[in-house]
Amino acid sequence: MKRYWFALMDENYEDLGVLIPDGSNKQTAVNRAKRWMQDNGVKTAQLQVNSMITDNLLEFIDIEI
Numbered sequence: 204m205k206r207y208w209f210a211l212m213d214e215n216y217e218d219l220g221v222l223i224p225d226g227s228n229k230q231t232a233v234n235r236a237k238r239w240m241q242d243n244g245v246k247t248a249q250l251q252v253n254s255m256i257t258d259n260l261l262e263f264i265d266i267e268i
Contacts, residue, residue: 207261210251211236219248225255233264240268 209223209232221239223232229252236250250264 205255207232208253208255209236210253211239212249212251212263213245214247214249216249219245223250229264233266236266237268240266 204227205225206227207229208225211219211221211223213219221236223235223239226232229250232252233250236248240246240248245268247265247267250266252261252264253259254261
């Protein structure tokens with residue numbers, strides 16, 4: 204069951220428009236975000252983790268390449 208939806212944000216908390224599939228595994232989302240960041244030359248970003256049930260923001264995960 205999918206529990207989370209994700210958005211990749213820049214340092215100004217603006218959505219980078221990256222498609223990261225909904226899911227239940229945060230690490231898979233982090234890995235997809237890192238691949239996108241490497242392909243697009245982005246050094247730092249935050250992965251926004253949101254609840255599918257409540258639509259609430261749960262956490263930000265800082266990612267650095």
